[in-house]
Amino acid sequence: MYNLDIFLTNTKSGKKEKFVPIDASNVRMYVCGPTVYSRPHIGNARAAVVFDTLYRVLKIKYGSVTYVRNLTDIDDKIIEASKVQGITVDELTRMVTKQYHDDILELGCLKPSIEPRARDHIDDMVNIIRLLISNGHAYIASDHVLFDVQSFDGYCDLSSRDIDEMVGGARVQVEDYKKYHADFVLWKPEEEQGLGFYSPWGYGRPGWHIECSAMSYKYLGLDFDIHGGGIDLLFPHHENERAQSCCAFPNSIFAKYWVHNGFLNIDGQKMSKSLNNIKVVEDLLNAGFDGSVIRYALLSAHYRKPLNFEDKLLEDAKKSLQKFEEAIALHDISESTDELDERALEVLFDDMNTPLLFSRMHKIASSTDRHSAQILFNIMKLLGFSKRRDNAIPKDVMDLFAEREFARKSKDWKKSDELRSILVDLGYEIRDSNDGTRIIKIL
Known part of the structure; x- marks a missing residue:
């Protein structure tokens, strides 16, 4: 519809690049959604609004856009919060998911094309972990399955970090069963029944990073256009996503453009x-x-x-x-x-x-x-700004304003002043300037 080009800053290159989709007939975008353990905060809202805006921009240019935004409903924080509140994990995640939907709807966000829940894609995660083991990029140790970061030459290319300096900032646990301090969990054991899932490696839970790799592959395929999220997810989450996806599918680039929104203070x-x-x-x-x-x-x-x-x-x-x-x-x-x-x-x-x-x-x-x-x-x-009916100026008030404008242009100053007084009594202020006359509701 519009011949203008879209430009986006690609975190991987650190440069603003012209956006050229893999398939212009179906632009594909994956965005990391919230971990649903507590009521959405304004940081969650910033990511939702930023990528909703990008979704709108892409739709203007290309029409057909598949926007996937996941819900992380398997996580240590979720289990802890459910125990504190005395409800099941499923009850908590469904409640917080509804709260998230309610809040971002108020912010004018469109529904994504697909909104997968992590717990519905355990089999997809298991299949990718199997591929990583068979490809020599993952290993089993102490009932854990871990990704071998040294097996991937491109590790840290996305975040531009030094692999030997990153451990402290990433809160990576250095367990004695790891081959290398930066290796991360793909699957871990779970002792409490009802909190895990059955797998070839025993009863347990997936690591956080494998969830998004599985869901993006499920709905967007090997390669897609844009991967988005907050800059706080760049490392380790997005770095690890990219590593495991590229290693599970050796011919994949995973995401062509990486787009991140900044921190919120x-x-x-x-x-x-x-x-x-x-x-x-x-x-x-x-x-x-x-x-x-x-x-x-x-x-x-x-x-x-x-x-x-x-x-x-x-x-x-x-x-x-x-x-x-x-x-x-x-x-x-x-x-x-x-x-x-x-x-x-x-x-x-x-x-x-x-x-x-x-x-x-x-x-x-x-x-x-x-x-x-x-x-x-x-x-x-x-841009997603609905007209706020509570602040909209009623038609009868606008009719008085128009009558006042006519009187002013006719130089009927007495009539003009009378109408101004009426409008002020009704709670509206008239501002005359070189740019024209405005009516403003007095808050």
């Missing part, structure tokens, strides 16, 4: 339980910040850059969206059209430069003609 500090500063999406929604405001705030910094999440960011987002909505309401635009602003698309296609796109939207919103309002509405819909 809270008021200048890393978000962590120890600092008691974890912001949960539900709490922000309950505090009066609707999903569109949170979404805007999460996109206000470039996706690759760190984002400092603070109250001012949310207040600024609210004001920006209000400006856009007022410009749209001025002309009572309620339906989208196919027309999009080419400059807006250029910055969006250029490595999803949403901060620059928002600047462009502010410029469009400053125009007072109907065409600009329509273009702004189209961009808002494209």
Whole structure:
């Protein structure tokens, strides 16, 4: 539909590259979703919003996109949390999965094409582990199956780390049964019945990394276009995924482009339980910040850059969206059209430069003609910003505003002032400027 090229920063090369899909008739993207053990926090939300935006961008250009976002529902944290809450693992994961779905729906995220649960793909994981053993890339030791990282020459090519310096930062346990300190678990034994699965290597559970390799292969095949996730997953998770997939299937490149969103800090500090500063999406929604405001705030910094999440960011987002909505309401635009602003698309296609796109939207919103309002509405819909009905200006108020505008242009200053007073009493402020006149709901 659009001849503009898409550019993405590929973590593997460290460069911004022109996106050329393996098969333009079906672009394929895999994104690591949440581990469902607790209510989604704002860090989970940033990844969801960033890759939802990329999904939307790809759909504009190519139409057909298969977007797989997994749910990790097998994990030590899940088992621990279920015991603390006194419920089963299945009860916990289903509850948190629903919470995650509810929260990101509020943020305007589309459903992925496929959302696989790890526990539904144990057989797929077992089959890949078998391949790794037969290919000489995995070994059995002390009832564990481990990946032999020294058997893969490309290990650490993705994260650009020194294999001999990475152990401490990656929290890799150096067990005496490992051939090499960086070897990681593909399968481990589980003593408690009901928490594991039967396999050729005994009753146990899969390692975290093998889960995503199995699910991406199941739904996207040997090679696919984009692998996404937060930068915190780059090492060891994505490095290990890539290693085991390339070794299980020697002719595979696995993912062509690796795309990562940056860290999210809270008021200048890393978000962590120890600092008691974890912001949960539900709490922000309950505090009066609707999903569109949170979404805007999460996109206000470039996706690759760190984002400092603070109250001012949310207040600024609210004001920006209000400006856009007022410009749209001025002309009572309620339906989208196919027309999009080419400059807006250029910055969006250029490595999803949403901060620059928002600047462009502010410029469009400053125009007072109907065409600009329509273009702004189209961009808002494209980006996943639903029109917030609670802040929308009612038609009777807009009729008074239009009557006031007519009186002002007719130089009927008395009538104009009377109508302004009526609007103020109704809770609206009139702002006259060189760029035109705006009506703003007083918050």
